[in-house]
Amino acid sequence: MTRISKYRVEGKVLKKLYFLMFEIISNMDEEERFAGIMEELLSSTEKIMIAKRVAIIYLLIKDINYLVISDVLKVSSRTIAKFHSIMFEGKEIKNILEGLIGNEKIKGFFEELFFREPGTYGTNWKSAWRQKFEIERKKIRGI
Secondary structure: OOOOOOOOOOHHHHHHHHHHHHHHHHOOOOHHHHHHHHHHHOOHHHHHHHHHHHHHHHHHHOOOOHHHHHHHHOOOHHHHHHHHHHHHHOOHHHHHHHHHOOOHHHHHHHHHHHOOOOOOOOOOHHHHHHHHHHHHHHHHHOO
């Protein structure tokens, strides 16, 4: 868990800090620049934490089972439940992620995320190879 000072920042100052952060992030138009800035600003733990949180909310929107999310992302069911409640309270991230549901890049990303390699314990090799070839075909042809 990242640490924060016990001395609180005034609300007015915090608002200006958020505005500055927004300006920096919103002015990025390339993925490489975004990755570079995130690399400079966030520790590896913070990047993983944020990425997992976004993925949890996205998968909850897609009605993926808690056990599957927990297994793939290596998070506890309590963490998933926490973000399930946050998803209903907050509107911003949910609206953005719902807009991404039809995006083909995102679909392909999660297909690969949940894909189990042939030879993995508990996997049907025949269906795993078929799924692997299907994913590769989609990458190459876009269909």
